[in-house]
Amino acid sequence: MSGEILIQQPGNSVVTDLGRTRGPRYGLPVNGALDQYSARAANILAGNLDNAPLIEITALDFRMRATTDLLIAVTGAPLTLTVGGRPASQWEPVSVLAGESVSIRGIHRGLRAYMAIHGSVEAETLLGSAAPDTVVGFGLQLKEGSSLAALQSVRPIRQPYFDLPLFRLGLEKPGMGSDLAVDVTDGPDVAEFGESGELLFSSEYTVSGRSNHIGLRLGGELPERTSNSEVLSRGVPVGAVEVPSREELLVLHRGRGVTAGYPVLAVVTSTGLDVLAQARPGDKVRFRKTTVAEATAAHRRSRAQLETLRESVNTVFGLLGIGCRPQWQDLPVAACS
Known part of the structure; x- marks a missing residue:
């Protein structure tokens, strides 16, 4: 374990992933992140595998404090994101220094946000998934004062000139509204x-x-x-x-x-x-x-966009010397490619 994430204001938040694909054959729902695109994008932006555990935040404000340097990415509905009191951007990697608080406020034009942490967090699994299941009483609902084990620390990354945005990865954010x-x-x-x-x-x-x-x-x-x-x-x-x-x-x-x-x-x-x-x-x-054919084509376009994003992130992270170590699944570094 590289450090802890201390939950200061949980709002309505859980640790989840893309779902329990083995669940239905045993009579269990698949569950997992409801906005799969945003969850996948958050993990890709943080340099994780698509299915790494991450935090799903629904509707209410959320705040946490890091005890180690982290790299995070927040996607989903529009919101106000601050790190150490400074404004930060969604849909791109963001550095968090040890001791700083991360706040999510004012989720609007949508209902859910996703926070991925580089290296992911420690989470129990059921049938290979961390996704909560209210029927069987499994899952990690975050509470004030609870902590998560952060599996990897990442040194701070900042643009050395004029504090300009470091990451512009060209991801097309999905439109939301009422x-x-x-x-x-x-x-x-x-x-x-x-x-x-x-x-x-x-x-x-x-x-x-x-x-x-x-x-x-x-x-x-x-x-x-x-x-x-x-x-x-x-x-x-x-x-x-x-x-x-x-x-x-x-x-x-x-x-x-x-x-x-x-x-x-x-x-x-x-x-x-x-x-x-x-x-x-x-x-x-x-x-x-x-039609099924049109729906399949739309799904493939969405996944292709995320694969293009992954290539960009892998290139940028490689140049910055950020390792991709999916310790949460004991997979080799090459699995992140």
Whole structure:
């Protein structure tokens, strides 16, 4: 262990990663970071593997103090980031000196932020993942006074001339706001809704305050089934748009159970799930129809952008002499390439 991170103001924060991919076969939700793009980007910017444990901060202010020199990266919703009282930038690596506090304030135009620490932090795992699971009571919810073991210290890095920004890595930050457009493909039960299914695309829906990591509840005009037959419980994907017999749509997110018994009208794409991860109560959502081929192409473009970012970070970190040592998984340095 190279040092500790002391939590001074936890807000609503957890240690997580990209999720428990082995979970569903054992009846456990996949869970993990709800905004996968932002979580991946944070770890890449910090010189970590995509799936390294990091901190997910939801809605509320957060503050921590480092006992060793660190390199961090904060992504996700717009916010005010300060390090040692100085303003710092999101979506780029930032040095933190031993003894300095890192504060995240005023998350807005979105709901979640992600903080990655170079070398990651020590975290217990279940089926290979640090992602919390509220159903089985696993995971690390941060509290005031708790501490995290920082696995690697990084000497301070500063631009020697005029204190100009050191990192300009060209990452295109995703747009966020209170009016969200979410892409979906047809679900397995789309035929059961007939023409009523088009309401999903012509109507506007409002995010309910009862939404959480298990699913988003959306108020608005609901499509109606033309069939009255019972829907048997069956496996459902993350992103399933269900139409229960009440006044809300239900979009299952990463904490969803692996089976359900409501008709599935549509399925939100992977990029659409990242959009919904940043939806705040009261935000307006419109759904857009897309095809599986188009959704796959959009996902590949997103991953290609992150791979380009990784190449840039590896080049810059190599020139600066910042080692990539994923101690949290006992992997070789070459695994970060």
